[in-house]
Amino acid sequence: MDPLKGSRNEKRMDVWAGMGVKDLLKQLGGAGYAGKRMAEALEIYKSMLDDKKCIKFVAGAGVLVAGGMKGVLVRLINSGAVDALVLTGAICTHDLIEAFGVKHYQGTSFVDDVELNKEHIFRMYDVFLKREGFSLMEEEVQNNLFPKMPQKEMSPREFLKELGKVVGDKGSILRACADKGVDIYCPSLTDSMLGFQAWMYGQDHPLKVNPQLDIKDFQDLVWEEGRTYGMLILGGGVPKHFIPGMMQASGNSLKYVIQITMDRPEHGGVSGMQIREAKSWGKVSPEGLVCDMRCDYTLAFPILVAGILDYLKEKGQ
């Protein structure tokens, strides 16, 4: 054993005035811990981009929209650097609310929630959303969007694709995905206001959604021969769990995994699970490249995407 082989680090990192994000990412390669992970995350994503056979997933849970990351994700989608998303229903719901013109506010966590409720303001730690966002969304989807969509049973993937086509706001995730041909899987759509609205509409219309159908759609995607698979995890939950689980079910495995989460592993829950653990299940291949970064993604994700955009430009894409 030579545990130091290939790991010498003599220079350590530097910073300077006028530094670019690209410089920052390079310099972080000389740091340790989350700093180093940030640099590794970009290196793995670059490997995914260089691997022409790679299907690149982003698995997103939590405050992607409420935390202001919508525009960042849309940049990533439009750059062609992602092939499919797996999102929670809540993220799709928040995306629609913003698409209809109701924004999230930067608030505070030190507030009386009962008072907030009287003012019709909903809190997500220190981000606020007016209640009208939900009533407006209900009105819009029930009266304007759902009626324009195919009136049949759909998988969440198909449902979100059709929904994206009729969303007016080009800055929304759903619309950007529809325009770009990037599919969104949403196995837990039921657990969201969008899922609830779809169920309501389906009570007296033929439009229905069945999350089980996402299994087939996903299988169709990953059963193609000769592909490799990569995944960027933002947060945890169902999106983090679904992709590797379906890989295993189809006899495939992930070759590249980047995880950015604040959850912890010691209590065994899947959200904080160490990525290497998935190698025991065969969900990640033995030689799979993994980066396990413990960080709030509202900081790390924009840095990573800026680095990806720099790399794509460098490659002339």
Place this chain on the structure above:
Amino acid sequence: MDPLKGSRNEKRMDVWAGMGVKDLLKQLGGAGYAGKRMAEALEIYKSMLDDKKCIKFVAGAGVLVAGGMKGVLVRLINSGAVDALVLTGAICTHDLIEAFGVKHYQGTSFVDDVELNKEHIFRMYDVFLKREGFSLMEEEVQNNLFPKMPQKEMSPREFLKELGKVVGDKGSILRACADKGVDIYCPSLTDSMLGFQAWMYGQDHPLKVNPQLDIKDFQDLVWEEGRTYGMLILGGGVPKHFIPGMMQASGNSLKYVIQITMDRPEHGGVSGMQIREAKSWGKVSPEGLVCDMRCDYTLAFPILVAGILDYLKEKGQ
């Protein structure tokens, strides 16, 4: 303002040889932080039990079975102290695997996952499961259980109820619930091997599951007049999010909430959300009693259940 009103604490806690869990819970009332929360959790659960109109939910995610809590939950179910469960598909899957005779092992997290994979052992931090657990489950449900069940489209609730009826092991959660008439909702069933098996079987059988149908089943439950609602959260994820969300959608709110989780709130994800935040949404009533305990539930849940059993005995139930 008198911030000290009603909060004097002169005695602090004590411990002794031969102490009962009941004594421990009482003494913890004199502690601070998680110790105090433990005592508060029991007090709130006792209020739920005393409130004859209260529908009592347990929302479970993570390692309920893998962490050895199956028997503890079954005691709670059999005691009559819980009316409905919301679980992840993974918990239902693990419960079935154990029901078919394959158990979870106490392992270690300091292990080579590639080596484990060669030995066909799957890791959940430091708990191990043999791969054969999954193949056996597949065989059992496909060949023995699904064929005995109603051949139609069902909600996860109905599907799990019918499945529970045909599981042989009385120590399993599914069977105990079926026997006791306790419903299990599973809005994210799709994201599990059980969901996958159901989908597979449904490819050439009329048995289908549609998670969207859990919305209707849940609405039926919570739309009854004059009820109150209480929830014990073990972990986070979809089960934690679904119950309050459906409360809000139906114009109801929770009156009692106990949360036991290791997740943290600052990054805005729902799993670590402070329970009081749900008051801004109206998901928890303004005067709702809440206990927000940051703890691994494999320690706190058995203590709480032991305290509940003591209380039920005291009440002559």
Place this chain on the structure above:
Amino acid sequence: MDPLKGSRNEKRMDVWAGMGVKDLLKQLGGAGYAGKRMAEALEIYKSMLDDKKCIKFVAGAGVLVAGGMKGVLVRLINSGAVDALVLTGAICTHDLIEAFGVKHYQGTSFVDDVELNKEHIFRMYDVFLKREGFSLMEEEVQNNLFPKMPQKEMSPREFLKELGKVVGDKGSILRACADKGVDIYCPSLTDSMLGFQAWMYGQDHPLKVNPQLDIKDFQDLVWEEGRTYGMLILGGGVPKHFIPGMMQASGNSLKYVIQITMDRPEHGGVSGMQIREAKSWGKVSPEGLVCDMRCDYTLAFPILVAGILDYLKEKGQ
């Protein structure tokens, strides 16, 4: 490799009405994660008690007193199950404040700190302390206690021993240690109000404290031939770091380590450090027994101490 060797777990845990803490600890042996760790912690402490050559340390940081654990620690001290403590200066300060009659209150974290300040109430998350606790402590140590103590330069260990002798409250940690002959090391005494008060008094009195002298006192203790060493860590910080560091400096190592902390390891700080890491440094012996429990100690410590008292009674001590 047989990763399952010796780890079979068929029974899983159970709970029942009338259960004792001793039963609980035994049953938790069938759990996973923090539940299992709780049972392991007792097993390791029992090994320390059975090893007649073992010097048993408790390293305490954080809210030991503010969290209501004072009486629990004093039970442990009086039982003879601990030989030496390493504490933060803040714990010694809080202990004195309570010894002089000012108690900690169970408050709330959802409060306006500026308002609290106007009411002269200090907050420690959701525990409150009246400002008068500090002024009373100042008065007592300056006027009544320091004048009765040896007027010379002392190590924190000697200073705290002499201070403990003149504290009137037998329920205080300092007094219990002095009575029982259990030494308290306090290498970071400077960083506390007690350290500040000692410095103030020393401005015009010969009584001085020098934390560097704790190095010699500690070396005297651990340089004895043929001893083994065990440590229970409550929280992290200097106490967690000092004991293993001084072990290494003296060429010794710990044979038993139980850690109970909520801190996390991934960012490299010592407070959340995985205990096995100390084996690379030689601070813990290669065959050392370690239990690494991620839990708020206000819950786990009283359970552990209750288990220790049960064991001592069983052994007839």
Place this chain on the structure above:
Amino acid sequence: MDPLKGSRNEKRMDVWAGMGVKDLLKQLGGAGYAGKRMAEALEIYKSMLDDKKCIKFVAGAGVLVAGGMKGVLVRLINSGAVDALVLTGAICTHDLIEAFGVKHYQGTSFVDDVELNKEHIFRMYDVFLKREGFSLMEEEVQNNLFPKMPQKEMSPREFLKELGKVVGDKGSILRACADKGVDIYCPSLTDSMLGFQAWMYGQDHPLKVNPQLDIKDFQDLVWEEGRTYGMLILGGGVPKHFIPGMMQASGNSLKYVIQITMDRPEHGGVSGMQIREAKSWGKVSPEGLVCDMRCDYTLAFPILVAGILDYLKEKGQ
């Protein structure tokens, strides 16, 4: 109440190829959670720089050197943007080890610590250090540096200043501080190998260190009339606790506080304490500006320093 006053956020953040760190920091102002905190941290540091009466502290614990942040901190020191440091003894020790030519390696946390020990490699999560770093440091300080220093009793502040003067490596924190006239306080020096070496040397030389003397040195600094105080916290522990505690003891308070830590607040320990809590103690002034960022500082600190250097350049400094 108008909770939304002044908080409207319509634009949200964007990223692009060729983006500068300055752009990134500005864009993060449109994010939520840690992203937003990153932008706030810079705004508060800029306020400190604009306030000519402000004494600017950096409180550092943990892996500042092991995590590759040495050069970043030295840039900050050399820029004039920091007036005094409070560090752990371990950071000073690591700084000396690197000054003598032994570097930290980027390793892995998935390693057998007993094997590492055989190879004489010490682990700090996934950073490695050769044992010879410590033996070389011992040799250097005992034979070359301590003999050149004043042979008298010193505070840690004076001791580290004199030590910095005789360290050859201009890239070291100690040397940069000595050159720039930036004092380093180290109230817990005793709990470190450097503290141990100083004690060893003092056994037969008049050079001694007494951490209690840092209290006087610190009081001299903060008792000046008409100053304001600001603090950047990297990690937690004694440095985070000492500065506000000494502020309170001297009747002063902090006006600006930026905290970057991964620790959590719910269990009451000081390392994860919410900064606003210090307002109840009067350690932070009622109108004090605070930024409470939950992040591994190996990522956030270099970004912040790059932003500070940009700002200083903009101001023509």
